[in-house]
Amino acid sequence: MNETPGPVYIEDTLEQIRGDGHLGYRSALLPTWCPGCGYFSVSEGVTKALNDLSIPGKDVVVVSGIGCASRFPFFMETYGFHTLHGRTLPVATGIKQANDALTVLAVGGDGDAFAIGAGHIPHAARRNVDITYLLLDNGIYGLTKGQASPTSAIGFVTQTTPYENRDEPLNPLMMLLAYHASWVGQAYAGRPHHLTQMIAEAIAHRGFSYLHVLSPCVTFDKTDKTYANLDLEVRDLPDDHDPSDRMAAMAEAAKADTPSLGLFFREERATLGDAMTEIAERASGNYPSS
């Protein structure tokens, strides 16, 4: 899985970057993230995935909440909605209800999603709203300068946990599997090529896709979810993992100390948009009654 870098020649790279078109998805604003932040990998991955899938920027809406990760839409040459803390998924659901044809990406951090916004996740998942949720997990509140989050490890020292964090961290993958998300995967900002590929698969999935991205905060976390630690901890999912087996996915997700990368679970089922179409047919009497 380790991506051993070969020799890189700057002329070749520049030619490749300009040539393939993915820069067209990047806005003129310079990202506000710290140098080395994992979010650069995600941002790069999203532009490449959209380019690979040939989805025009005008048909994409990037929705976010509040936090470092939630600054994401400003750096994209697409439509964007930077909403309130924790409220990414309701707004994304509304956009999709208004227009099924749009590609909607919800982007947020671990605090935005699993602290203030945790009540919305099960409902977007169970309704199978056809959106992609990119969860950028750095285990800390960065925009407010370093406080514990729901995914911070026990023993983690932050501004608000000076005597060490004592709250058990959540296991987001197990939660999303239990919520009946129809696509659940995990990637790592330190594996950008794999990350790009996972983002493209998540967007291509019809239904609610949840991609958990392990993404170090280089400024406020020097001890726990660092590149150095994560490089040693991450694994590939076993070759024989069956992504249609929810319980097997649960068992893999439970191994939180050695996070596995790849597709945990996938199923095809009716989306919220499909349900709305069926309801409209029933209401207008065009649906065969049971």
Add this chain to the structure above:
Amino acid sequence: MGNNDIQIAICGSAGDGTIAAGDILKRTMARCGYKVIAFDLYPAEIRGFGKCVARVRISTEQAYSLKHQSDVLISLNDSDAIAHVGEVRDFGAVIFEDSPVARVAEGAHISAHVRPAQIPYGLSQRQISERATGAARSRNIVVLGYLAGLYGLPADPFRDIIAAKFKTKAAAVGEGNLRAFDAGLQAGAAAFKLDDIALDPPIHGDKGARATMMTGNGAVERGCLDAGIDTFFGYPITPATTIMERLAREMPKTGGRMLQTEDEISAIGATLGAGYAGARAATATSGPGLALMVEMIGLGVMAEIPAVLFVSQRGGPSTGMPTKTEQSDLNLAVFGGSGDAQRIVLAPTNVEGCYRCAGKAFEMAECYQTPVIVLLDLYLSNRYETVIPPETMPFAPKAEQAPSAPSGDGRYRRFEIGENHTSRRAVPGQAGGMHTATGLEHDEFGRPSDQAQMHMRMSTKRHEKLKQALSHPDLTICKRFGDEGPVDVGILGWGSTFGEILETMFAAQAEGIRCAAMKVVMLSPLPVEQIARFLADCGEVLVPEMNYEGQFANLVSGALGRPLTRLNCLTGGPMEIETILEQVRALAKARTAA
């Protein structure tokens, strides 16, 4: 007396069919062409022996509220109805069960409470029902028949409405109830008539045939549908739930989408999302839900996104009194949220106003790119009035949105400070319109900016654009009634209370008091000039409202600095005309004495 305007109160315990009897009565009278206003009181609990009262006012001319005295009281349960004998006028009728099945303790029978000036009509409700249907359950229909017989009300419309009401039940139920009605009718026709409530025939205008019965919430639903609502998101809460329930049934028939969300925050969040994406979107809630939504209203104001919120107030604070009415969420609706978040707030005063404000709210939200709140209360949401549907569609269809042509630097300015402070809005899917909407202060492109000049310019834009709403076409934002020119007493009102205010004004005029009234429908932005002109004509100004401190009086005196006399009632029920009238008399007297 009372030949063109009678009010009937039916009182019983939950389960007696009180509300159902009132429903048949009001539908029948509306079908006959009378004007009808009706409002039911019922307990918050679904089961148990709570008291129910159905009041129906039937008149040949337009009425504006219930009367404080009823002409007829029908008791289906004496222990509940005894407290209401007092509301029956002199020479009015009290109809009750005269053959109770069990011994009645002294003083527990309603006949012991009827005043000498009232006319008692004993009726063997239970026996007649049992003979007609084999069960006592149809007592509520028997008394309707008796009422029709006693006052010569047309029987066939009753039969039609009863048959329609029980259409979904087994055929025997409908037939039994029709027999019960006829048996009651016979008894009523045979009764010796001591009073003179016999109704004048209805005045049939051209429009009479098209008149229909509607509640405030029903009118909101119609307004939404006629304005072409695309998406609705809601979370159940009394007394707003029926808006969502009605739309859930009707919207999908024309491809609209209703979604019940996980809470009020997601309901308004999704409404903003849909509005951003170009839909006509709305949600509905009550005070506690609005308290959860105000952060999102701020986002809608900042990001300039159209959204419509229907808010039906109930007794507060906190969970308060879910099935009782109040006007205590004005402050929250007008001011709720962080920062300077001005929005449009409309408060209709009657059922027809609910329809008009509902449809206009979508136009205005779109036109001025802002959240619009339509503020009702339980009394308005649940009361029935006869309304005449408009002949032509009164609402403008959804306007095509399009980004403006790129200016010099080739980039679209979503928040360009242009004519009237509004900008061209692009929606996702349109080429050349890409931008990010945000709750952060931003520049004309939508890029985050916290420069002092930018914040000042953008705040000006957001406030000034709303002033156009004061001259929005085909919407009454305030209106004066009563005597022209200078008056002794002016009554200033808003919302559901205005019906009682108008009735009070007519009564005061009849007593020779020079009196006028003004209703204010647009609470934000406030039509300050029109209100100031009205107040300049008034010697004294009375502001009756159903809250403790006078939230509307505070709003007006804050804007105009004029001392106002407040009249605040917090009973959970509509204000009483007599209470307002006493104040008007006192103010008029003080003025003539001065």
